Amino acid sequence: MRNRYILLGDLPLIATAAFGAFALRFDWMFVNYRPEFIPFLIVALTVKPLVFYFFGMYTRYWRYATATDLLAVSLAVCAASVVMAAYVGIGRTFGVVGDFSRPILLIDWLLTLGVVGGLRMSVRVIGEANEKSRRTAAGGAGKRVLVIGAGEAGAMVVREMQRNPQLQMTPVGFLDDDRAKRGKRIYGTLVMGDLSSLEQVVRVAAIEEIVIAMPRASGSSVRAVAERCQVLGLRCRTMPGVYELLGGRISVSRLRTVEIADLLRRDHLADDDRLQDAARYVRQKTVLVTGAGGSIGTELCRQVAHAEPCRLVLLGHGENSIFDVEHMVRREFPGVATSSVIADVRDAPRIESVFARFKPEVVLHAAAHKHVPLMEDNPIEAITNNVFGTHIVASAALRHGTQRFVLISTDKAVAPTSIMGASKRIAEMVIRSFSGRGTTAFMVVRFGNVLGSRGSVVPLFKAQIERGGPVTVTDPEMKRFFMTIPEAVNLVLRAGGLGSGGELFVLNMGSPVKIRDLAEDLIKLSGFTLAEIPIVYTRLRPGEKLEETLWESDATVEPTSEPDILRVTEPDGLRSAPLPSLLDVFQRAVESGDRLSIQATLAQTIPTFVPDLPRPELLSHVVPPRP
Secondary structure (H helix, E strand, O other): OOHHHHHHHHHHHHHHHHHHHHHHHOOOOHHHOOOOHHHHHHHHHHHHHHHHHHOOOOOOOHHHOOHHHHHHHHHHHHHHHHHHHHHHHHHHHOOOOOOOOOHHHHHHHHHHHHHHHHHHHHHHHHHHHHHHHHHHHOOOOOEEEEEEOOOHHHHHHHHHHHHOHHHOEEEEEEEOOOHHHOOOEEOOEEEEEOHHHHHHHHHHOOOOEEEEOOOOOOHHHHHHHHHHHHHHOOEEEEOOOOOOOOOOOOOHHHOEEOOHHHHOOOOOOOOHHHHHOOOHHHOOOEEEEEOOOOHHHHHHHHHHHHOOOOEEEEEEOOHHHHHHHHHHHHHHOOOOEEEEEEOOOOOHHHHHHHHHHHOOOEEEEOOOOOOHHHHHHOHHHHHHHHHHHHHHHHHHHHHOOOOEEEEEEEHHHOOOOOHHHHHHHHHHHHHHHOOOOOOOEEEEEEEOEEEOOOOOHHHHHHHHHHOOOOEEEOOOOOEEOEEEHHHHHHHHHHHHHHOOOOEEEEEOOOOOEEHHHHHHHHHHHOOOOOOOOOEEEOOOOOOOOOEOOOOOOOOEEEEOOOOOEEEEEOOOHHHHOOHHHHHHHHHHHHHHOOHHHHHHHHHHHOOOOOOOOOHHHHHOOOOOOOO
């Protein structure tokens, strides 16, 4: 209903409330002997619509009125009554209204609140009735849906199904383990039982689809429901996890099929305040994200933009990926100023000009080569990008007074067996060596694999399944730590706010997951059996390990104020060689173009580096520093 019709409806209702107030206070013939009624009515018809307009009562869409809207109605009516009371008080002082009975003001307030609020709620009731009629006339109410979880997410999903008949989804009931909710109705939809009654409810209520609306549920809970739905032959969709919903709205449009990330959700989830305030230290700051076009970099940009920085600078080497992330930020966060920079972190003059132009106060350094087999074949790229690139960016941050610098590292830097892992370990050493040299707080955040990143096993397995298999796994006993990208980034940002300089933070990755189990889950989620899509075991590739660790065996591990972030102290490999000498040695090894020299230099620098070649052979190829 258009708001001008609401205004036209308010006028007779305001008059009725005024008339009713006098009639209830006196009698129905009061007009003959209460001359103050007519002035009161004229003032009410003038003042109340103006007050309602001021409170936005004619700019709201009452078809979808909520409790907040009703509160606004109450405040508007109260304000209008206060104005009417002021009119009566002033009128009595100057003899305009004569002997006015004060209870009329209270009665008028109650009647106005009832009729004005009732008019607006009737718009919603009539609209919903018409919507239901249209849905019935359209030929049915759509699929019969059972919602798992009667919390806030489940209630919002049900409400949206009811409001949007084009979704062709009819909520039949809820299942929830909270006994206090059992038998209650939420938006008219019954809580029919707990999760143990799933099969019975599906059979009795003729359920056609299941929606898991528990964004904070653990992976084991989601897995249990998904497996039971598979047995029942029902389609099962879920709401993304709490980290994926960060900064977004719960809605039916966010529903998707159950994915591997849902099965690996961890039991422990941070509270909402910590989730929302993870990056509070970047608020109204200029933030530079290197490697902004990568999987981690893109999510960093999204969560930093959610924290309302003064400016977000997106730096990357690939123009297409930077173009995509820039448009994502501008679409989802139009109020955030962004600047896109196409640059290579190994280009020192270019990086210097970027820092001179933007003066970033926070730097999140995610630019790195990360693929183990590729870097085994291209060791020069690994060293120049991961080591020299990190040194160039950190040096610029130090010169230009950056407040915080966070290097994103990997568990492959621990007791590395690959050139990529060793190069990241050297990058960690470089960053820690900067601590105390200026006002910048340099810190390192290390974590394991993230699900769904480019080049990771999950997209590879999905592609193999789409081709009909087989799915290739290097070894049946290979294990890796896994975390979703949104959760990892959220914890990185929280760790960045903890450090004061020189810290190595390691994210609590939970228990390692067998790659074989991961492959089996993906096959089942894709609707196949292991007989249809077999798993073929290959062998470990150069530089790979059966199992990763998150810190060295002689490290000291301490908790922090964040339960998912640990402070780790490891021996500093740079104590035996100053940073300039070390970089000089690596420069000469790179210039030689000799893979063996690069490996030898890494072995000399990192005591726990275990390359493919025997150590004596490596040490014979150590490149001495320049005299």
